[in-house]
Amino acid sequence: MPTAPISTAPISTAPISAPHTHSAPAPAPAPARAPAPAPAPAAPFLLAVVLPTPAGPLAVVATPEDGVVRASGFESVERTAHRLPLELRDRAVRELTGEQPAAEPAIAGVVDAVRRYAAGDAAALGSVPVEQHGGPFFQAVWAAMRAIPAGQTASYAELAAVAGRPAAVRAAGSACARNLVAPFVPCHRVLRTGGDLGGYYYGTATKRTLLVHEGALTVAAGGSLPELDLGLEPLPAPAVPSHAR
Secondary structure (H helix, E strand, C coil), rough: CCCCCCCCCCCCCCCCCCCCCCCCCCCCCCCCCCCCCCCCCCCCCCCEEEECCCCEEEEEEECCCEEEEEEECCHHHHHHHHCCHHHHHCCCEEECCCCHHHCCHHHHHHHHHHHHHHCCCCCCCHHEEEEECCCHHHHHHHHHHHCCCCCCCCEHHHHHHHHHCCCCCCHHHHHHHHHHHCCCCCCCHHCCCCCCCCCCCCHHHHHHHHHHCCCCCCHHHHCCCCCCCCCCCCCCCCCHHHHHH
């Protein structure tokens, strides 16, 4: 059987190329995450303290950013804070106890004034900063109340006249009833014409106790007070905050 001829062609020594392959494209980088939104700042809070007075425990609620008394009265902190306007009522209330009130700069002056008042300085509350909402006439009536010296009283009629509206006696009484910052605005010093005690949000017994403490009424007087002519000049109309218009 014949054999196949042996090839004499030179053997190639070139390297064998690897088969061409297509590499997968690199994955696209993940989009950067947006930074998490900063938490909303905590709503401002209110400072509250309950202080002893001759008429009983006095609850005081103030704004810490300015030390201004916004509500006060002879009742619980909860009830006092509930009478605040809506824009303040939603704030958390931080009640100070023990030695905390005297150590809190925003309210230390208020605490000192109430302690001096309780100790016999009947005029001590007049310098405490207060603020409450009300129209021009109410603001004038409240200012007139603060002008009544400790140890003296005025009638509702006299108060209306000093506030610039002599015929508005009933409205002057309404301003007393709407006063949120007793006894710093001393509506307890306002009586009916003729000297009768009249009403008081915290009760006539509390009103009588305050007047006795201030020297405007003796215990033997039984609640009947002489009407005093203070000779007060009418007050200029106070500037009304925009939120009160």
